[in-house]
Amino acid sequence: MSASRSKSFSGPGKAASKPRAKTPVPDDAAALIAKSKEARAAKTWIITDGAVGMEAQGIAVAEAVGLPFSLRRVRVTGAMRLLPAPLQLLVPPARLLRFVATNERLEAPWPRLIISIGRRSVPIALAIKRLSKPHAFALHIQNPKVPARLFDLLAVPVHDDFEAPNAITTFGAVHSVTAARLAEAAKRFAPRIDALPRPRVAVLLGGESQAFSFPPELAASFGAKLAALARDSGAALLVTPSRRTRPDSLAALSAAIEDVPHIVWDGVSDNPYFAFLALADAIVVTEDSVNMVTEAAGTGKPVYVQGLNGRSTRISRFHRLMQERGATRPFTGSLETWSYTPINDTEVVASAIRRALGLETKG
DSSP states (O other), X not given: OOOOOOOOOOOTTOOOOXXXXXXXXXXXXHHHHHHHHHHHHHOEEEEESSOHHHHHHHHHHHHHHTOOEEEEEEXXXXXXXXXXXXXXXXXXXXXXXXXXXXXXXXXXXXXXXEEEESGGGHHHHHHHHHHSSSOOEEEEESOOXXXXXXXSEEEEEGGGOOOOTTEXXXXXXXXXXXXXXXXXXXXXXXXXXXXXXXXXXXXXXXXXXXXXXXXXXXXXXXXXXXXXXXXXXXXXXXXXXXXXXXXXXHHHHHXXXXXXXXXXXXXXXXXXXXXXXXXXXXXXXXXXXXXXXXXXXXXXSOEEEEOOEEXXXXXXXXXXXXXXXXXXXXXXXXXXXXXXXXXXXXXXXXXXXXXXXXXXXOO
């Protein structure tokens, strides 16, 4: 709801017009206006295609900024799907949004902050920015594949090999692994894990993607290597699959480790992911997930990377940089101890957003 202002002018030979009395705004209307302004000032929209890893990055930044947020899972539909994302930028924003399926409506009151992740979210995020008045602050995570100037800020991992005046280069993925979150998760899950022997090895499983495959036979051989490690070192295994882990692959790995101390998350009960990171002495992660490797490296603990079938030049560059940073080593079936500074650039990105929005610096 907007109010228009009228101005009185007087010119030669004309008397100035009397100011018109203002019509009182009813209390309920005034409250509605105030509520609308407050809603916009407090809102962050996270725009993704629904991929869990992308949502996790957006949530991590939103939590660090400190504004309330909501997820907008979006998908272009109809004939608009035939247009490549860069060409969708040429479509009038209101028209583009009519072709977007979403879990929550894309309409006013518009957000104060937009966080988008992934190429397919780019045209939709920019359409929302253009429709919002004043324009919302727009952050995009990863290389947007459009001119950087269209966004207010970019957070791009170093392995994307991208530079722009308004880009922050992050080491790996932004994430929400913090000392406070780990401590809370450790306290909550400790009664279920305390009985297991040490050392404890967290095993974070990825799975199928465009570049990688994790079939049952590979899972079985990986499980056998983990079981041998547990027997030789007296270790316990804390295994958590992801949505991309094939059920038959998880079953094959579980069968291989059934005779050594272990916990395998069933995918139904409370997710122990952060507790496993907190309570483990070392972490093994499959190579397909940049997110999980970076989250593991956020602990400062030794992180081992297990190879899968397939290859990605971009992800290979990421693993090389992580090894050079001293955070990760290939998993060979044995345990070593080393240290490095935990990797987490989320606060760097969040701090830049808070400064731009005029928010108080978090203590």
